[in-house]
Amino acid sequence: MSDTETIYERAGREDGLGRIVEIFYASIFEDPILQPVFGDPVPTHVDHLTAFLCEVFGGPTRYSDELGGFGTIVHVHRGKHITEEQRQRFHDLFMAAVDQTEAGEDAQLRAAIESCIDFGTHVAMVNSNAATDAELHPQREVPHWQW
Numbered sequence: 001m002s003d004t005e006t007i008y009e010r011a012g013r014e015d016g017l018g019r020i021v022e023i024f025y026a027s028i029f030e031d032p033i034l035q036p037v038f039g040d041p042v043p044t045h046v047d048h049l050t051a052f053l054c055e056v057f058g059g060p061t062r063y064s065d066e067l068g069g070f071g072t073i074v075h076v077h078r079g080k081h082i083t084e085e086q087r088q089r090f091h092d093l094f095m096a097a098v099d100q101t102e103a104g105e106d107a108q109l110r111a112a113i114e115s116c117i118d119f120g121t122h123v124a125m126v127n128s129n130a131a132t133d134a135e136l137h138p139q140r141e142v143p144h145w146q147w
Contacts, residue, residue: 006058007112007145011103013059018050020113023097025049033089037080056116056145063142070141073124080128087121108147116145 011017025046028034038045051063052073063069094117098104103113126137 008054008057008059010109011057014050014054016103017053020097020101020103021046021050023100024094027093031089033086037082037086055142074127074136077124077128078130082125082128087125090121091117112145112147
């Protein structure tokens with residue numbers, strides 16, 4: 001790894017992250033724990049989560065520039081009332097998707113992705129249960145994950 005290589009680059013850029021997200025989404029709609037959170041498949045799910053992760057991991061900022069930025073992701077989660085069991089299941093299925101790609105074979109990359117997913121699922125859970133803006137997680141912008 002070079003000193004300037006981003007997680008985005010090491011994960012295979014948009015194609016690599018998109019593949020992980022595709023595998024992940026293929027697993028959730030039949031999952032009895034996560035299906036209530038996601039409901040029916042939405043055609044933009046894969047694209048939007050891929051764009052979000054690309055930005056988080058040092059890639060293009062399309063999520064903020066074109067898809068509404070952090071305010072949108074907060075809005076999407078508000079009122080979902082995500083439980084710890086659902087948060088953990090998201091984490092576990094996402095990491096299972098990582099393990100089905102080359103990213104899962106790279107221990108350092110896998111650890112970086114996992115730390116981000118762990119953090120992100122906590123933020124989503126807090127925001128999903130916030131009754132007021134004051135109860136939202138203090139994270140108020142797209143995070144920038146680094147090694």
